[in-house]
Amino acid sequence: MADNTPQHRISGSSQYATVSFHKSDTIRLLCFPDDIKSKVEALIASAWPPGVQATGKCDEAYQFKLKGKPWGYFGSQDAVGGIRLLRDILALLYDQSWELVTSTMCSRRYTAKDTIVFKKCLPPSSALPAQPVEWLALAMASSDKIRIVYDAQNGKRPGLEVDHDHLGVIIMNVKKMLQSLDFFEKGDWTHDSFEFKLKGRPWRSRGEASVKMRLMVLKLLEAMELMGWRVYGTVLQRAGSDEDRMMDTWYFVRTRPGDQEVTSQS
Structure with missing residues (x-):
């Protein structure tokens, strides 16, 4: 019988993980390894000038509550900063071989925002480095x-x-x-x-x-x-x-x- 077990299963962490947005100021990471959580925390500290108000667990997720309102009104400086912040998070995960699979709406609440699903890919070989973007x-x-x-x-x-x-x-x-x-x-x-x-x-x-x-x-x-x-x-x-x-x-x-x-x- 053929062995159909995927050979790219990640040891010690989920193959899939999510980034989600809550209220006007909160980011949650679910099923990312600890090194990614640390890198995201360092990125937020450098890319979001108002800073972080609090961090901690939210059930199985790890969340960052930010100062200001990065997911707020379109016409505000905070909202433009929120676009840059998410751009930098996407770039970080891309560089760490986490590929965006899809964004999805998981709630019927009118205040809900997307959850972004990522998949861990095999890292590029040193002979063929990933193209910088x-x-x-x-x-x-x-x-x-x-x-x-x-x-x-x-x-x-x-x-x-x-x-x-x-x-x-x-x-x-x-x-x-x-x-x-x-x-x-x-x-x-x-x-x-x-x-x-x-x-x-x-x-x-x-x-x-x-x-x-x-x-x-x-x-x-x-x-x-x-x-x-x-x-x-x-x-x-x-x-x-x-x-x-x-x-x-x-x-x-x-x-x-x-x-x-x-x-x-x-």
Whole structure:
């Protein structure tokens, strides 16, 4: 009889683990090993300026209660900081060979947010190191806004020149796409990120207008792909209400040409 036992089972820890978001200020890790908990705690301390209020067990999970409201209102500095914080957590887990499987809603409460499921992968061999990637987030909110959160320093490897102009390229190409569909109204910097205000209320549209909105989403993905970005995952990380549902934040990754050259030479 054939032995169908998986050969990649992780000794001493679960093969699957979750990161979940609660209230406006809490992160819970479930079934991650202790070294990942320690790394996440150190990352929060450096990436979330307000700091940590408390840590401890919550049944089988380990939770961090943060100062401030990283999962709060879209138009606040805390919420933009929360996007950067989650981006950095995703990047940390990616580097530690924890692959995002899916994000899922496990509750019917209107204040509920996503749970992100991760799978532990076999670490890359030293002969073929994992490709380094950089990260970008697109957040859709209100009835007419798209926010771009991107830091040129993020994902930088030693010896590589930072592409300071890339955010300008992203803004220009997204603006052209929005203009082509007559959605662009204006764009400006706010909360250390770039925000587009769209014509009409596309995130509340119905009927034929909702078809045009979905076409815009497809064109947005095409524009990002042409610049080398792919969707890594989407996460509902902010609470809504009975009358006003929140929208996903999209997290993108890309391997820059310079990173590929350095990797191939190493």
